[in-house]
Amino acid sequence: xxxxxxxxxxxxxGVLNWGHFIPRNKSxxxxxxxxxxxxxxxxxxxxxxxxxGGGDPIFSLWFCKTFGLDALDxxxxxxxxxxxxxxxxSVPELRALFSDYTKLYDNRYTAPIxxxxxxxxxxxxxxxLKMCYTKRVTVG
Amino acid sequence: xxxxxxxxxxxxxxxYSFKCSFFDEDDxxxxxxxxAKTIKQCYELIENFIEIANAPKPKPTRADRxxxxxxxxxxxxxxxxxxxxxxxxxxxxxxxVCAS
Numbered sequence: 001x002x003x004x005x006x007x008x009x010x011x012x013x014g015v016l017n018w019g020h021f022i023p024r025n026k027s028x029x030x031x032x033x034x035x036x037x038x039x040x041x042x043x044x045x046x047x048x049x050x051x052x053g054g055g056d057p058i059f060s061l062w063f064c065k066t067f068g069l070d071a072l073d074x075x076x077x078x079x080x081x082x083x084x085x086x087x088x089x090s091v092p093e094l095r096a097l098f099s100d101y102t103k104l105y106d107n108r109y110t111a112p113i114x115x116x117x118x119x120x121x122x123x124x125x126x127x128x129l130k131m132c133y134t135k136r137v138t139v140g
Numbered sequence: 141x142x143x144x145x146x147x148x149x150x151x152x153x154x155x156y157s158f159k160c161s162f163f164d165e166d167d168x169x170x171x172x173x174x175x176a177k178t179i180k181q182c183y184e185l186i187e188n189f190i191e192i193a194n195a196p197k198p199k200p201t202r203a204d205r206x207x208x209x210x211x212x213x214x215x216x217x218x219x220x221x222x223x224x225x226x227x228x229x230x231x232x233x234x235x236x237v238c239a240s
Contacts, residue, residue, distance in 0.1 A: 018228050032223040094219040101226045 002040035007065075008058050014041025021063055022079050023048035029082035029089060032097055034104075034126030035075055066116060067129060074132040141165070141194055148182050151175070158182040164194060 002012045003019070019039025022030045026048075039047070039059070046056035064072050089097065104111075104123055112118035119125060120133045144162040151157055156179050161171035170193040176182045 018224075032220070032227060034227065036227060091216050091219065094216065094223065098219055098222055098226070101223065105226055105229070 001038065002043055003037045004039065004043045004058055004062055007062060008043070011042055011046070011058075012040045014044075017041055017044040019044050019047070019059075021059060022075060023054070025050075027079040027082065027087065029087045030075070030079055030128075032089070032094070033078075033128060034101070034124060035129055036126075067120070067125070067132075068136075070136065071129055071132050075128050078128045141190070146186060148179060148186075156182045158186055160186045160189060162190070162193075 002009075002016065005012050016038050017040065019037045020031070021035050021037065024031045043056075043058065045052055046054065047059040048054040060072065100123065111124060112122060117133065120129045121137070123130050141162050141164055144160075146158070146160045148156060148158045155175050155177055157173070157175045159171075159173040161169065163169050170189070172186075172189045174182070174185055176185060
């Protein structure tokens with residue numbers, strides 16, 4: 001189901017896509033981050049299609065409502081820190097990422113599904129959001 | 141050509157025998173032996189043998205060339221593919237999708 005169905009279901013359409021909040025062509029570094037969501041084709045087009053120009057704010061609205069403004073700040077900062085060709089993850093980094101994701105996938109049946117905060121802190125929404133939430137917990 | 145060895149001798153029945161061996165430029169050894177009715181024939185056979193053995197080698201055809209081992213996909217490509225599969229498979233952000 002498209003993550004935007006609840007707030008903008010009227011515009012849902014097409015098959016489910018691998019929906020990157022930061023489009024892949026805008027950040028090679030975040031391409032394999034877990035801040036990616038199941039998004040219908042119609043919303044994916046509105047968000048980042050080169051054809052349509054993208055730019056519809058609905059995805060950002062959902063992201064902020066779900067994870068908070070500091071999460072938007074964190075992911076945007078991460079994108080800007082890894083701009084350009086040098087922004088790709090190194091092979092050892094990719095290896096580590098795959099190892100982490102395999103563990104998460106293997107533990108999926110015991111994941112705290114439905115509890116966004118716990119899911120983020122467990123790493124199911126990627127390192128950027130996890131760091132952001134950890135900071136929240138630490139700072140209070 | 142180097143290390144040429146050649147020997148011709150007469151046999152009791154009036155024929156002649158010969159032996160010949162040498163190394164070519166690629167260090168490959170060539171050797172032959174035989175019998176002929178006359179000494180002249182022996183030398184002709186030896187000459188013929190040397191000529192053939194020293195003839196320029198035909199270039200290996202495409203089929204003869206050793207095949208280059210196929211380049212394996214780089215580790216980066218393989219990892220990227222695996223990551224894409226695992227992320228897509230689970231849509232981690234949407235655990236209800238992966239749990240279903």
